[in-house]
Amino acid sequence: xxxxxxxxxxxxxxxxxxxxxxxxxxxxxxxxxxxxxxxxxxxxxxxxxxxxxxxxxxxxxxxxxxxxxxxxxxxxxxxxxxxxxxxxxxxxxxxxxxxxxxxxxxxxxxxxxxxxxxxxxxxxxxxxxxxxxxxxxxxxxxxxxxxxxxxxxxxxxxxxxxxxxxxxxxxxxxxxxxxxxxxxxxxxxxxxxxxxxxxxxxxxxx
Ligand code: HEM
Numbered sequence: 447x448x449x450x451x452x453x454x455x456x457x458x459x460x461x462x463x464x465x466x467x468x469x470x471x472x473x474x475x476x477x478x479x480x481x482x483x484x485x486x487x488x489x490x491x492x493x494x495x496x497x498x499x500x501x502x503x504x505x506x507x508x509x510x511x512x513x514x515x516x517x518x519x520x521x522x523x524x525x526x527x528x529x530x531x532x533x534x535x536x537x538x539x540x541x542x543x544x545x546x547x548x549x550x551x552x553x554x555x556x557x558x559x560x561x562x563x564x565x566x567x568x569x570x571x572x573x574x575x576x577x578x579x580x581x582x583x584x585x586x587x588x589x590x591x592x593x594x595x596x597x598x599x600x601x602x603x604x605x606x607x608x609x610x611x612x613x614x615x616x617x618x619x620x621x622x623x624x625x626x627x628x629x630x631x632x633x634x635x636x637x638x639x640x641x642x643x644x645x646x647x648x649x650x651x652x
Pocket of ligand 1: 471513516517518519520521523524525527528529535565566569572573600603604605606607608609610611615620621623624627630
């Protein structure tokens with residue numbers, strides 16, 4: 447996939463297809479998630495009693511889907527260099543919505559401005575899903591610990607995204623922003639793993 451992505455245009459004009467970039471990033475994340483899941487499964491307590499965590503598990507899966515969508519949109523924004531289009535927040539230029547002329551300029555998946563608009567506001571939906579996990583994880587001590595970390599890292603990520611945008615996307619901040627997205631993904635996977643395979647019998651009884 448890396449080869450296929452590079453083939454899309456690093457020769458004369460250093461710009462690759464944002465779709466291929468997103469798939470390449472998605473595959474890298476899938477590898478990270480698979481490795482993490484394997485490590486967690488190898489280390490799990492085989493005697494732990496499993497309990498029905500269906501409601502919090504459902505919210506966690508929904509949050510995982512939203513986060514994956516947000517990460518894919520992030521790759522679209524980076525791939526189209528759309529972070530440079532509007533650098534004020536919460537407005538884009540003088541208004542909340544991008545100007546109608548810009549919206550109509552290109553189809554949605556090629557329209558950097560619209561993709562940036564979706565990325566900036568989907569962040570809050572993702573964060574809301576983290577808050578929901580924290581709220582219903584009150585009765586699961588081990589999950590709650592990770593849900594709290596998820597909130598702290600989530601706030602950091604949203605503030606960092608806004609800062610990256612407002613400072614005209616410095617390379618270092620873009621890289622840290624991508625790195626923290628991976629941390630968020632790993633935290634969510636850890637929470638899902640705890641819910642599906644309790645680490646300790648004590649956690650399962652709660
Ligand atoms: C849950 C919250 C968020 C997550 C998980 C997230 C994730 C990501 C990811 C994975 C990328 C791609 C990085 C790359 O491929 O180089 C990205 C790019 C970007 N994000 Fe976010 N993001 C979040 C919130 C925000 C917010 C709130 C803003 C601004 C309002 C923002 C602005 C940007 C910008 C400008 C880029 C492009 C950076 C570049 O060109 O290198 N992000 N985001």
